[in-house]
Amino acid sequence: VGRYGITMFAISAADIALHDLAAKAAGVSLAHHLGGRNHASLPAYASLIRYGEPDLVQRMAAQAAGEGYGMIKLHEIALDAIRAGREGAGRCALTKAVNCNWTADQTRALAPALRELDLLWLEEPIFPPEDFETLARLRQDTGLAIASGENLCTAHQFAQMTRAGGADFVQPS
Numbered sequence: 337v338g339r340y341g342i343t344m345f346a347i348s349a350a351d352i353a354l355h356d357l358a359a360k361a362a363g364v365s366l367a368h369h370l371g372g373r374n375h376a377s378l379p380a381y382a383s384l385i386r387y388g389e390p391d392l393v394q395r396m397a398a399q400a401a402g403e404g405y406g407m408i409k410l411h412e413i414a415l416d417a418i419r420a421g422r423e424g425a426g427r428c429a430l431t432k433a434v435n436c437n438w439t440a441d442q443t444r445a446l447a448p449a450l451r452e453l454d455l456l457w458l459e460e461p462i463f464p465p466e467d468f469e470t471l472a473r474l475r476q477d478t479g480l481a482i483a484s485g486e487n488l489c490t491a492h493q494f495a496q497m498t499r500a501g502g503a504d505f506v507q508p509s
Contacts (some may be wrong), residue, residue, distance in 0.1 A: 386413070393421045431455060
């Protein structure tokens with residue numbers, strides 16, 4: 337399962353469970369156990385599913401904006417649907433998750449149109465998501481901010497991505 341396999345997911349589950357048990361044994365919140373809260377609140381964004389129909393994308397983005405979200409993330413991969421999302425989002429910040437569906441060449445070709453849509457970030461445009469050198473080149477070549485990290489499994493991978501300059505927005509999942 338995946339590039340790191342089921343073992344990494346099992347280790348992560350055990351790690352989470354052990355931290356939770358330690359916090360409960362100490363009679364403190366998990367946040368306190370992990371070092372304390374740094375913020376009283378955090379902003380949230382609406383992460384829409386991939387609808388595929390421009391009219392529906394526009395309507396759902398407008399609905400999210402109307403519900404008060406200041407940022408909307410689209411998962412569309414077709415340019416007409418992405419444009420419809422921008423129209424529906426209005427003045428809200430807009431991000432775009434590609435879920436590793438494009439090649440580097442496709443990303444470069446779409447970059448001018450995406451820049452016109454004023455995206456805050458373009459998330460995980462290529463496969464494999466740990467091709468940090470290509471992500472770094474895409475950041476330079478396209479002028480788009482890149483977000484990445486949801487598919488990484490270890491601190492070592494995050495260090496590699498950071499050293500390579502593969503992301504403007506680092507997203508541990």
